[in-house]
Amino acid sequence: MDLKGRDFLTLKDFSPEEIEFMLDMAADLKAKKKNRETVDWCTGKNIALIFEKSSTRTRCSFEVAASDLGMGSTYLGPTGSQIGVKESIADTARVLSRMYDGIEYRGYGQDIVEELAKYSDVPVWNGLTNEYHPTQMLADLLTIREHFGKLKGLKLVYMGDARYNMGNSLMIACSKMGLDFTACTTKEYFPNDALVAQCQEYAKASGSVITLTEDVAEGVKDADIIYTDVWVSMGEPDEVWEKRIKELTPYKVTKEVMAAAGEDAIFLHCLPAFHDLKTKTGKEIYERFGITDMEVTDEVFESAQSKVFDEAENRMHTIKAVIAATIGEY
Numbered sequence: 001m002d003l004k005g006r007d008f009l010t011l012k013d014f015s016p017e018e019i020e021f022m023l024d025m026a027a028d029l030k031a032k033k034k035n036r037e038t039v040d041w042c043t044g045k046n047i048a049l050i051f052e053k054s055s056t057r058t059r060c061s062f063e064v065a066a067s068d069l070g071m072g073s074t075y076l077g078p079t080g081s082q083i084g085v086k087e088s089i090a091d092t093a094r095v096l097s098r099m100y101d102g103i104e105y106r107g108y109g110q111d112i113v114e115e116l117a118k119y120s121d122v123p124v125w126n127g128l129t130n131e132y133h134p135t136q137m138l139a140d141l142l143t144i145r146e147h148f149g150k151l152k153g154l155k156l157v158y159m160g161d162a163r164y165n166m167g168n169s170l171m172i173a174c175s176k177m178g179l180d181f182t183a184c185t186t187k188e189y190f191p192n193d194a195l196v197a198q199c200q201e202y203a204k205a206s207g208s209v210i211t212l213t214e215d216v217a218e219g220v221k222d223a224d225i226i227y228t229d230v231w232v233s234m235g236e237p238d239e240v241w242e243k244r245i246k247e248l249t250p251y252k253v254t255k256e257v258m259a260a261a262g263e264d265a266i267f268l269h270c271l272p273a274f275h276d277l278k279t280k281t282g283k284e285i286y287e288r289f290g291i292t293d294m295e296v297t298d299e300v301f302e303s304a305q306s307k308v309f310d311e312a313e314n315r316m317h318t319i320k321a322v323i324a325a326t327i328g329e330y
């Protein structure tokens with residue numbers, strides 16, 4: 001398996017075997033980290049981290065992964081660089097390619113990260129766009145595989161806004177890797193028809209099933225994984241909160257939802273999550289709408305079924321694998 005020089009923009013671009021290869025490498029890197037084995041395979045190399053949106057997990061994962069691999073990293077935040085203000089993405093790509101061995105981009109449209117990749121001579125990694133969040137997918141798949149010992153044949157149910165980066169990416173990841181995928185939400189929040197059709201093809205090849213349903217009882221029945229994400233994503237206007245809360249509250253992950261899925265089901269969330277009032281946004285939403293949680297209750301979030309911190313840790317191991325595999329040093 002040779003992924004040297006490849007961009008990592010969406011899992012659509014990778015075969016199930018290639019995805020498995022990165023998962024295996026991540027599992028190996030995780031074991032090595034636990035054993036305090038050195039993996040400075042990329043000594044002398046450097047990566048640039050462009051973040052046009054906020055991040056805790058993705059940024060820290062790239063920085064720790066780079067450091068563990070013996071690389072330097074430069075963080076370019078939403079302000080302070082010339083990107084997008086005085087310099088185009090195409091010019092930025094050509095400049096950074098002369099100094100760095102890989103470029104991470106988190107921001108808005110997928111077209112931007114594609115443009116960056118088009119003009120870059122080094123691998124470009126998508127650290128989240130409006131449409132896709134592929135590094136999150138590797139962490140989720142690794143977490144699921146660690147917990148259940150397999151991927152094929154499991155059923156993942158995504159509740160909430162299934163037409164944005166997380167819903168889209170999970171549908172791709174599941175259909176490629178042989179997990180049944182259910183989007184359980186109102187019709188307006190189903191993934192778009194073209195992507196569903198494309199994923200139906202992946203599902204046919206992997207032997208999995210894609211279901212879109214508005215019915216919670218039917219959707220979550222026999223689920224192995226219940227997954228949700230924030231109802232309003234980064235970059236979306238403040239005005240959409242009221243409508244989202246109204247329309248997506250029936251798809252909140254509650255203890256009843258987990259009970260309907262069964263006691264062996266796990267709960268996953270890419271994080272950050274609104275499950276209490278310990279955040280500025282959580283408090284503001286409470287002031288405006290009088291609710292103390294949103295996409296998941298605190299009870300579920302804190303329950304034994306919740307594996308969200310295993311999942312968060314796996315961001316780092318999987319991102320390390322993506323860097324090593326695409327730079328071609330491992």
Ligand code: CP
Binds near residue numbers: 058271
């Ligand atoms: N899940 C995730 O991407 O988290 P951050 O926004 O903190 O990077």
Ligand code: NVA
Binds near residue numbers: 128164234270
């Ligand atoms: N859908 C969320 C994911 C955060 C990791 C967002 O785009 O804000």
